[in-house]
Amino acid sequence: MQxxxxxxxxxxxxxxxxxxGGLTTVVNIVVFWLFNSVIAWPVWLANAVAWFLSVLFAYITNKLWVFDSKTPTxxxxxxxxxxxxxxxxxxFFIDEAIMIIGTSVxxxxxxxxxxxxxxxxxxxNWFFSKLFIFKDRT
Known part of the structure; x- marks a missing residue:
């Protein structure tokens, strides 16, 4: 146990x-699937909506539970x-490029x-968060 x-x-x-990150990925994939496969939006648009909603989810969870970020003001x-x-x-631009090339090309x-x-x-995103966003500001 120790x-x-x-x-x-x-x-x-x-x-x-x-x-x-796994939960954020699930949000991203489910939202993408919903908008692309069920609603039949184009790949780039479904991907953009999935990106926005998953990034919002990721910001909240990363701030509160991953990096325990304290922002006083x-x-x-x-x-x-x-x-x-x-x-x-x-x-996101890398994400869009992979999606467009992977599906179109x-x-x-x-x-x-x-x-x-x-x-x-x-x-x-882990490297960006760890090295640039939620770094220790003390």
Whole structure:
């Protein structure tokens, strides 16, 4: 039990990120599937809606439970959220490129391409969050 506790303390940020990153990925994939397969929106538009809703979910969960970010003022929250969405916007362009190339050029199944795409995006977003957004500001 002590070993598990030590591992949790040492890797809490990474483990939490994997859990909430996984949930964010589920939100992204389900919303994408709903808008692309059920409502029949184009890949790029369904992907954009999925991106926005999953990034909103990710910001809240990352702030509260992954990086335990303390922002004492409204200005600090705005700067942090702007940074978060800004870096996620960078990964959004990579996300869109993978989706468009994967479905249009390689004619891959949109849901399969989306799942592969999310692996790349989750890794990029962890580095952006850890290194630039929720870094220790003390």
């Amino acid at each position: 070993t598990i506790k030590q591992l949790w303390q040492r890797y809490q940020s990474v483990i939490s990120y994997l859990i909430f 409204a200005g600090a929250v705005i700067r942090e959220a702007t940074s978060f969405f800004g870096f996620r916007l960078l990964s 390689f004619h891959g199944n949109s849901l399969v391409v989306k799942i592969i795409d999310q692996v790349v995006v989750v890794v990029l």
